Every structure is written in C-alpha cells, then in structure tokens.
Amino acid sequence: MSIELVFLVLYFAAMLGIGVWAARRKSATTEGFLLADRSLGPAVTALRLQSSSMSGYMFLGAGSLGYSQGYFGMWYALGDVGGGVLNLSILGRRMRKLSAMLGSITSIGYLEHRYPSPWTRAIAAAVALFCMFFYVLAQFLAGGQGLAMVTGLSVDVSMIIAVSVIIGYTFLGGYLAVAYTDFVQAIVMVIGMLWILVATLQYVGGLTAGHEQLAAVDADLLTMWGVDQQYLGEWGVIIGAVLIFSIGYMGWPHVNVSHMAMRQPSVARRAGLYATGFNLAFIPAAYLIGMMALVIVPNLDNPELAIFEVAATVLPSFALGIVMAAIMAAIMSTADALLLQAGTIASHDLWGRFRKGAVDERSSVNVSRITVLVLGVIGVVLAITEPPGVFSIVVFATSVLGAAFVPVYVCAVWWKKANTPGALASIVVGTVAAVTAQLTGSSDSIGFDPMGIGITCSVIAIVVVSLLTQRSSPVPEHVLVAVEEAARVRPVPARLAAGEDPTLASQLPDLDRR
C-alpha cells in the first residue's frame, strides 16, 4: 500500500471516529439530530459554514479557473473571502433568534414558519433539492478525480468507491457528527492548501518570480481582465463573479442551517472573525496555485486537476499523502453535509410535512436514506456518462440557490412586510430567471451574470408582490411580533419562546416522532 493510501485510510478512520463519538452524544430529539441541540460555538459554526460550502470546488474549480484565466479568477475569491462574515453579520443573530421563536428546526421549515403556507415549504424544498443534487454531483466528480490521482485507478471506478464511502458515511450520524467532522476538515484543508502553496512558491522561486514566469506565458494572466482582456469593461460579469460567493451564501439552505444551530445569537460575532481569517488563508491560495500550475505543469489535459498535479510535483511523497488525504476527506465531508440536508428536506420537509397521518421515525429515516441513495445513483450515472466540469456545476447551483433564496432569507429578518405571496413569487421568479439566464448564456450574450439577473428579478418580485398583497395576505401577528423581537438586542421574553406561546406552539414539529 502506498504512503498516500495509508494516510487516506488513517484519515477516514479518524473522521469515522468523530462520527461515532458525535453519534453517541447526539440528543434523541429531532432538534438534537438536525441542529445539534443548538449547541455550537463560534469556531465550529464558522469553520463548518466555510468548509461545507467550498471544499470540492476550491480544490478543482478554483484551480481550474486560475489555470485558465489567471487573476480574473480572483474576482470570485475576492467575493468569497467576505461571504462568511457577510452571512453571519446580516442573517446570523436574527435568524438564530427568529428560528428559535418560530420553533423551526430545518432551514426550509423556517421559511414556511416565516411565510406561512404549505406551498412555501413545497416549492422551497423542490428548488433546494434540485440545486443540491447538482452540488452533490460536483463533489462526486471531485472525489472521483481526487481518488483516481491517489490510487491510480480509473476515474469511474474511483468515483464509485468515493461515492460508496460518502453514502455510507452519511448514514452514520446527524448534524453534530457532520459539524464536528467539518470543523476538523476545515483545519486540515487550510493546512493542506497552505502547505501546497508554500511548496509551490518555493518551487517557482518565490511569488514575484512566479508572476514573472506567468507573464512570460501570457501577460494578461496577471491582469484582472482574463486572457485577451476579454472581461475588460464587462462589469456585469465581474460584479456577478464577486457577488456569487459573497451574497450567494445567504441563499444556501444547507449553509444557513448553521445559524440556527448556534449556541447563542452572539456566537455570530466571533464566528465572523474566524470565517474571515479562514477565508483569507485558504481561498486566494487555491486560485494562485492554479495559476502557478501553468508554469509547473503546463499543457494539462484537464485543468481541474491543476492543484492535484502541482501537489504531486512539488511535495515530497509523505507530505503528498497527508495533503491528498486531507483533500479527499474535505470533498467527502462537503458531500455528506449536502446529502444529510437533502435527506432532511425529503424526509422532514416533504414526507413528514405533507404525508397524511402519523409519521414514525423508521419511515422518516427510510425516506431520508432512499433519497440519499437515489441522489447517489443518479449522480454517479450522470457523472460517468456525461461528466460536466466541477466549476460550471457549482456556479450553476450557486446562482440558482442565490437567486431563489437570498431575498426570502434576508427579508425574513429585515423586512416585516415581506409576506407569503411575495416570498413564493420571489423563489419562483428567481429560480426561473437564473436557470433561463444560465441556459441562454447571459454572460456571453448580454454581459450579465445569471445570478445577478436572477437575484434582481427575485428582489423585485418579493418587494412588489408583498406590497401589492399587504391587505389580502397580511403577515400574521405572531410572525410580526417574532420578527420585531428578533431585531431587538435583548433576551427573548419567555412568552415568545417556542412552544410557550399558544400561537406558535402549533408550528412546532412533533418531537416525539424520533
């Protein structure tokens, strides 16, 4: 067994150990399973939020973009660096308070409680599942390609092995297990990425020397405007690149659930510090290594393997093993968080919510597992028969999620006039606009990023429709009171705590189901 495989096996064993430990600790309640009993501190909140949202993309998509477009790719990084603190500062504290007052335990269920209607949950769940499938697909592709690099097996076989491990791991435990494994993964990811970066810069003779060699390949790579300066003056595309991973995060249900799991609302403060620190160390490095790959390993057939190929060239074999294991585990960790959320949406937000009659724990868990399996099988078949690029999938899923959900999550806590018809219109219009813009190639045809188009449409929809329907569909009084209370900086009065106010108690899920 090669040293890379030894480290990979050791790493998986360590993650499994954390999973078993967390599974033993987890509460018997649904809130415990899905939100870790709202017990997470700032470090776990911040690093879980960051690692679960970017790992597969960062090791393949970001490197590929740096390799193909040079410093233009940094527009994505520049937005991404602020994504965590922006999300935590705008949504974190208020969403934590409001979700607790409304008795919400899933990020989709939270939307139904804030915008009361079964349609809110049904439409939001369908859109979220659709996008998460593509995001999971990107992780499968990343996992397969990474494992193929380590083992020398074919990408198809490696992907089947990687997906099998991911699915098996996802069955292990609930949110607590995922949160703590993600926390450890995040630390290892940043160490691994910085290790590759330092070795890369040593290999090319330093940052300045690396830039000079890059300029010799193509001086445009050092500008922010891409090869042949093709994006010079294309501000619609550039602003979209900055926004996609900065405000786009606020529309990701599987990321926003982090706010709901915080121990206290003020956890968002320190979590913001940690998130920015992590992002500064981790994100630009991925794009920079991708660029330096042009100097170190030119003429790559698959640019998405740029970071893997650079690591294999500049690192000694023992270090390569550690870094590869970390990369693989990080990819898999993201996938298990996504699959857990997808399974939760299917079992809790759809099956548990809409099935008539009592839903027992076994059937709920079965629905969750069947969802994970179906997503896994379809994902593998699609990845093997017609594999798209990791970067393009992630950008597609992010654009649609951002356009569909950013306005409804932001308005939920910041605009008390936002009502159910406005939210429904915003989700539908944002999704349709973003998908249409993607399919018609709006970036090339009219110079505007799909998420920018989608989010503009969804913002207009929620504002216009909410204002037009204030009389026919007023925001319920108990929701108004909760939103106003979430805005105030004071402990939540006991009468507003979920379950104690009779107008809110009806929204509580049946915790006895688990």
Added chain:
Amino acid sequence: MFGLPATTTAIMVGVLGFWVVYTLVFYFTTGGWSVEDVDKDTGEVTR
C-alpha cells in the same frame, strides 16, 4: 508589487482590506449582543 500590474495590486489589496475592515467593524460594534446570551440550562443571562 510582487511583479503584478498596479491595477491588479490595488484591486486585490483594496477588496481584501475592505473585508478585513468590515469584519473588525462588525465585531467591535456588536459587543452589546452579549446581553441576549441566555444560558439554556439556567435561564440566566451570561456575560
């Protein structure tokens, strides 16, 4: 700086610097949030 064109350097330093300042301003202007930290077990406000 570091062999980069001035525009690239300015954009990189400017935007990254903005996020650092944003983060610090967020952290130091929200110290009052601790008044709503209630210990789940005791119901007491924790400082």
